[in-house]
Amino acid sequence: MGSVENLWVSVAALLCLCQRSAAQISYSISEEVHKGTAVGNIAKDLGLNLHELESRDLRIISSYSKQYVNVDLRTGLFFVNDRIDREELCPQSPQCFLRAQAVLSNPLSVHRIEISVLDVNDNSPVFIEQSYSLNISESMSPGERYPLPIAEDADIGMNTIKGYKLSQNAHFSLDVQGGGDHGMSAELVLDKALDREKQPFIKLILTAVDGGKPVRSGTLQIRINLLDTNDNAPVFSKTLYKTSVREDVPKGTAVIKLNATDLDEGINSKIVYSFMKRGNADVSHIFYLNPETGEITVRGQLDYEETPAYDVRVQAMDQGPVPRSAHAKLLIEIIDVNDNKPDISVTSLMTPVKEDAEVGTIVALVTVSDKDGGNNGVTHCKVVGSVPFKLKSNYKNDYSLVVDGPLDRENISLYNVTITATDEGNPPLSSMRVITVQVSDVNDNAPQFMEPVLNVYVKENSPTGSVICTISAIDPDLDYNAKLTYNLLDSSTKNIPITSVLNINSESGDIVSLQSFNFEELKTFQFKVQASDSGVPPLSSNVTVNVFILDENDNSPAVLAPYSEHGSVNSESIPYSAEAGYFVAKIRAVDADSGYNALLSYHLSEPKGNNLFRIGTSSGEIRTKRRMSDNDLKSHPLVVLVSDNGEPSLSATVSIDVVVVESSADIQTQFRHVPIKEDSFSDLNLYLLIAIVSVSLIFLLSLISLIAVKCHRTDGSFSRYSAPMITTHPDGSWSYSKSTQQYDVCFSSDTLKSDVVVFPAPFPPVDAELISINGGDTFTSTQTLPNKEKVR
Numbered sequence: 001m002g003s004v005e006n007l008w009v010s011v012a013a014l015l016c017l018c019q020r021s022a023a024q025i026s027y028s029i030s031e032e033v034h035k036g037t038a039v040g041n042i043a044k045d046l047g048l049n050l051h052e053l054e055s056r057d058l059r060i061i062s063s064y065s066k067q068y069v070n071v072d073l074r075t076g077l078f079f080v081n082d083r084i085d086r087e088e089l090c091p092q093s094p095q096c097f098l099r100a101q102a103v104l105s106n107p108l109s110v111h112r113i114e115i116s117v118l119d120v121n122d123n124s125p126v127f128i129e130q131s132y133s134l135n136i137s138e139s140m141s142p143g144e145r146y147p148l149p150i151a152e153d154a155d156i157g158m159n160t161i162k163g164y165k166l167s168q169n170a171h172f173s174l175d176v177q178g179g180g181d182h183g184m185s186a187e188l189v190l191d192k193a194l195d196r197e198k199q200p201f202i203k204l205i206l207t208a209v210d211g212g213k214p215v216r217s218g219t220l221q222i223r224i225n226l227l228d229t230n231d232n233a234p235v236f237s238k239t240l241y242k243t244s245v246r247e248d249v250p251k252g253t254a255v256i257k258l259n260a261t262d263l264d265e266g267i268n269s270k271i272v273y274s275f276m277k278r279g280n281a282d283v284s285h286i287f288y289l290n291p292e293t294g295e296i297t298v299r300g301q302l303d304y305e306e307t308p309a310y311d312v313r314v315q316a317m318d319q320g321p322v323p324r325s326a327h328a329k330l331l332i333e334i335i336d337v338n339d340n341k342p343d344i345s346v347t348s349l350m351t352p353v354k355e356d357a358e359v360g361t362i363v364a365l366v367t368v369s370d371k372d373g374g375n376n377g378v379t380h381c382k383v384v385g386s387v388p389f390k391l392k393s394n395y396k397n398d399y400s401l402v403v404d405g406p407l408d409r410e411n412i413s414l415y416n417v418t419i420t421a422t423d424e425g426n427p428p429l430s431s432m433r434v435i436t437v438q439v440s441d442v443n444d445n446a447p448q449f450m451e452p453v454l455n456v457y458v459k460e461n462s463p464t465g466s467v468i469c470t471i472s473a474i475d476p477d478l479d480y481n482a483k484l485t486y487n488l489l490d491s492s493t494k495n496i497p498i499t500s501v502l503n504i505n506s507e508s509g510d511i512v513s514l515q516s517f518n519f520e521e522l523k524t525f526q527f528k529v530q531a532s533d534s535g536v537p538p539l540s541s542n543v544t545v546n547v548f549i550l551d552e553n554d555n556s557p558a559v560l561a562p563y564s565e566h567g568s569v570n571s572e573s574i575p576y577s578a579e580a581g582y583f584v585a586k587i588r589a590v591d592a593d594s595g596y597n598a599l600l601s602y603h604l605s606e607p608k609g610n611n612l613f614r615i616g617t618s619s620g621e622i623r624t625k626r627r628m629s630d631n632d633l634k635s636h637p638l639v640v641l642v643s644d645n646g647e648p649s650l651s652a653t654v655s656i657d658v659v660v661v662e663s664s665a666d667i668q669t670q671f672r673h674v675p676i677k678e679d680s681f682s683d684l685n686l687y688l689l690i691a692i693v694s695v696s697l698i699f700l701l702s703l704i705s706l707i708a709v710k711c712h713r714t715d716g717s718f719s720r721y722s723a724p725m726i727t728t729h730p731d732g733s734w735s736y737s738k739s740t741q742q743y744d745v746c747f748s749s750d751t752l753k754s755d756v757v758v759f760p761a762p763f764p765p766v767d768a769e770l771i772s773i774n775g776g777d778t779f780t781s782t783q784t785l786p787n788k789e790k791v792r
Contacts, residue, residue: 024112024395025102027078030120031086036079039069039115042102043076046111050076055106060113061348062100063367069100069115078113086117087154094156101365103348108362112395121159121212125151128277131221132206134188137322138196139229145175146188147313147327149277151208151218162211167204172224174206188222196226227322232263234271234316236328241314244333247302255287258294260316260326268320276313276327283312287332296330304336305371338376338425343369344433352438355409363389364401364435368421376425384418389437391419401435409439410476443481443535447473449543459550460519468502471509471543473531481535489528489542498527511545519551520592553646555592557600559654563587572622573659580626584613584658587620589642597646605641605653613638613658622656634660 025046027039043053053073060070070081090096098115132149153160164186166174171194175187186206204222209215236258243256262269273294275284287310288299294316310332317325348365370377381399383390388405401417415437422430449471456469475482485506491498503512511529525547532540563570563585572585591598602620604613612632615622622638636658643651 024114026114026116028116028118029080029084030118031084032120032122033080033084035081035083039078039080041076042071042078042113046102046104048076048104050074056104057106059103060100061103061365062098063345063347064098068098069113071102084117086119086156087123089117091154101347103365108350110362110365110394110400112398119156119159121155121210121214121216123154123159124216125153125161125208125210125218127151127206127208127218127220129220131223133223133225135225135227135323136190136194137227137230137324138194139231140190140194142190142192144190146190147276148186148188148206148222149220150185151220153208153210155210155212157211159210159212161208163209165207165209167207169202169204171202172204194226199226201225230264230268230318230320230322230324232268232318233324234260234262234318234326236260236314236316236326239328241328241330242333243331244335245298245302246335246337247304248337248339249298249302251298251300253298255296255298255332256330258289258296258314258316258328258330260294260328262318262324264318264320268318268324270319271316272319274315274317276315283310286310287312289314302334304334304373305340307334308336308373309333336373336376338372338423338427338429340371340376341429341431342379342381342421342423343371344381344419344421344431345369346433346435349435351436352440353403353407354442355407355439356442356444357403357407359403359405360392361403362400363403363437365394366391366399366401366419366433366435368397368399370421370423372423372425376423378424379421380424381419381421384420384432387415387417389415389417407439409441409478410445413439415439441478441481443477443533443537443539445476445481446539446541447475447484447531447533448541449473449531451543453544453546455546455548457548457550458513458517460517460552461554462513462516464513464516466513467510468513468547469511469545471504471511471529471531471545473509473541473543475533477533477535481533483534484531485534487530487532489530491527498525501525502527504529517549519549519594520555522549524548551594551597553593553597553644553648553650555597556650557589557591557642557644557652559642559652560588560590563654563656570655571657571659573661574624576628576660576662578624578628580624582624584622584624585656587615587622587640587642587654589620589652591644593644593646597644599645601643601645603641603643605639612636615640622658628660632660636660 025042029037029039042058043050048056048058050073053071053076058071058073060067062068066082068080068082068084069078071078084098086096089098096117096119098117100113100115102111102113103109104111127149129149134146136144136146148164151161151164161184163184164174164176166172166188171190171192173189173191175189177185177187188204202224204224206220206222207217208219209217237260241256241258245253245255258273260271260273262271271294272291273289274291275282275287275289284299286298286300286302288297289295290297310330312330312332314328314330315325316328317323345367346364347367350363353361353363366381368379368381370379379397381391381397383401388403388407389401390404391399392402394400401419417435417437419433419435420430421433422428454469454471458468462468471486473484473486475484486504486509487506488498488502488504501514503514504510505512509529509531526544527547528542528544530540530542532538574582574584587602589600589602591600600620601617602615603617604615604622612625612628613622613636614625620640620642622640638656638658640654640656641651642654643649
């Protein structure tokens with residue numbers, strides 16, 4: 001190895017010379033150098049600093065079974081990692097290249113590296129056989145020539161065989177001929193006539209030397225046996241035979257026929273043809289030479305990709321007592337046939353690919369090769385089908401599979417990219433390779449609610465801690481990008497923070513009430529819920545929730561002045577002469593509830609069997625049924641029961657003593673008036689003013705809401721919940737509306753506390769087309785209300 005080291009020192013200057021281009025970096029290095037020997041500074045050649053080598057994760061990729069070269073990320077040196085044997089890498093090749101690829105990440109880039117492996121003289125010339133025997137007739141004249149076996153040297157260039165030497169002798173000399181592309185040959189030349197009687201055999205030593213420094217050599221022992229006379233040797237018609245044959249011809253196909261003649265007669269002229277061995281070039285398993293006819297036929301399988309041509313030595317030998325022979329060269333060229341499909345190999349696959357990868361991002365490195373020659377080995381590669389990927393040519397048959405369009409994992413999470421390679425043969429051959437590319441998720445989708453606005457209906461007095469609704473959103477992303485959390489956005493209702501009224505489970509979306517709701521205090525409120533995913537950065541969206549409190553019948557009717565409830569007794573007087581239908585008194589009551597829960601009816605409950613008085617069920621007016629008789633009592637205690645229409649119904653009672661007097665004048669003196677103080681009128685006026693303003697404001701808001709609902713229905717996006725409404729007007733009337741129907745009812749001004757009521761959907765249909773109270777006194781109807789009671 002000392003000579004190898006000296007040679008390395010001599011070419012050390014060449015190791016730093018590299019050519020760099022946009023496509024590849026070239027180096028040169030001698031074979032058999034020690035492991036760790038520097039090839040060059042790849043960091044400098046790539047224009048990178050040492051920090052970038054590690055941060056961008058420089059890797060050396062090759063298709064060899066050994067990792068011949070590698071890079072030191074700390075120093076940037078490109079060094080030999082394993083023993084390099086040129087003869088092993090590139091046998092019988094004048095040039096040898098070691099190819100690799102340098103792959104950088106962040107961003108990804110690929111650089112082709114081509115290392116020229118220089119030959120060193122590490123192989124000596126070798127003869128296949130250690131000894132060689134040659135039979136020569138003693139009658140041979142000077143000038144006869146005898147081809148000798150040639151030596152083989154695995155080295156190339158100056159290190160291969162440069163000449164032959166023959167040991168000193170008295171009869172033979174050596175003629176060395178340069179064979180050009182066909183190698184060097186040596187022939188033994190007879191210089192002096194032979195005499196078998198004086199010397200029956202001659203021993204010679206043939207030495208083959210190469211041109212390396214130091215020179216290496218190999219020897220062959222030659223034994224020449226002198227035979228008796230056979231004066232004429234066979235002669236070939238040509239010294240060089242040339243022919244060609246297609247590689248796909250069947251066995252038995254004739255290739256060429258040799259022709260040799262011998263001027264002798266008899267057995268000395270009978271010629272036998274045979275192949276001569278030249279080193280390892282034994283063609284007897286490929287071709288068959290008929291020893292008698294000289295015809296050569298195909299015996300084995302021809303393969304242009306393995307051997308494009310055969311250089312064969314043939315011999316024609318006669319059958320005389322001392323056989324004589326002739327030799328000729330035969331060159332058989334193999335014609336290439338397009339019998340090899342292109343081979344597609346993927347050297348590096350970077351998968352999965354993020355769905356937000358930019359156009360031009362490298363996904364895989366693809367190499368295409370074809371063993372055929374000429375146009376049969378020229379290939380074209382492309383991606384088949386409509387996929388967001390394409391092939392980008394790097395260098396000759398090296399390609400990069402890159403992103404060529406937008407990726408969306410939510411639509412397609414996996415691509416089977418089909419690559420086809422086709423050669424230019426006739427007919428062309430093609431091959432296909434499918435590369436599976438997975439698309440990884442990025443957080444590019446915000447959570448989505450089914451509807452932008454949700455309407456929730458909650459009964460008043462519902463228990464604290466009950467779930468009023470569950471908010472749910474969907475996110476088409478994956479894993480943490482689709483893991484949702486729910487939060488209440490800061491807002492307030494009636495200056496009360498929403499977080500003190502409601503709480504939300506951040507994982508399930510369950511919204512829980514933190515207090516019980518009272519319809520009389522709060523009829524509706526609004527808040528927003530935000531759904532956020534767990535991506536980086538997180539994405540979110542909001543939904544508006546409208547909460548409508550549904551009225552429950554939790555308030556009993558209240559009797560208005562001048563009458564009071566709780567069993568107090570009030571007095572009214574009527575004349576004895578009163579006719580049927582005489583007005584006695586009018587009971588007024590209100591209910592803090594709304595809708596049907598505030599729809600009141602009046603009944604006389606005491607005394608039973610009394611047939612003198614009747615009360616208007618809806619108006620509360622007490623009138624006489626008939627004229628009085630002498631049998632009637634002078635004092636009639638009446639108990640009026642005021643009931644609402646809720647489920648279950650709540651009621652209040654008021655007692656009135658009706659006193660019968662003789663004349664109308666007595667009524668003036670006996671009629672009991674409730675004393676009204678001046679400040680009482682002032683309080684009552686204040687209450688009425690507040691009630692009128694409240695009702696007017698609520699009516700205006702209701703009208704605006706109704707218009708908005710109508711418009712919302714027109715564009716087809718109205719909420720799936722639709723509730724009927726009962727609206728109280730400033731004049732004491734109320735209207736019930738559902739869809740396009742409206743019902744008007746007139747109450748006295750004492751009932752103005754019941755203003756607007758929203759019933760939960762679906763609301764039972766009302767049969768009445770029009771309900772009205774004439775003058776606030778008479779309530780007439782010909783239709784049936786939902787509670788099946790007739791209203792008079």
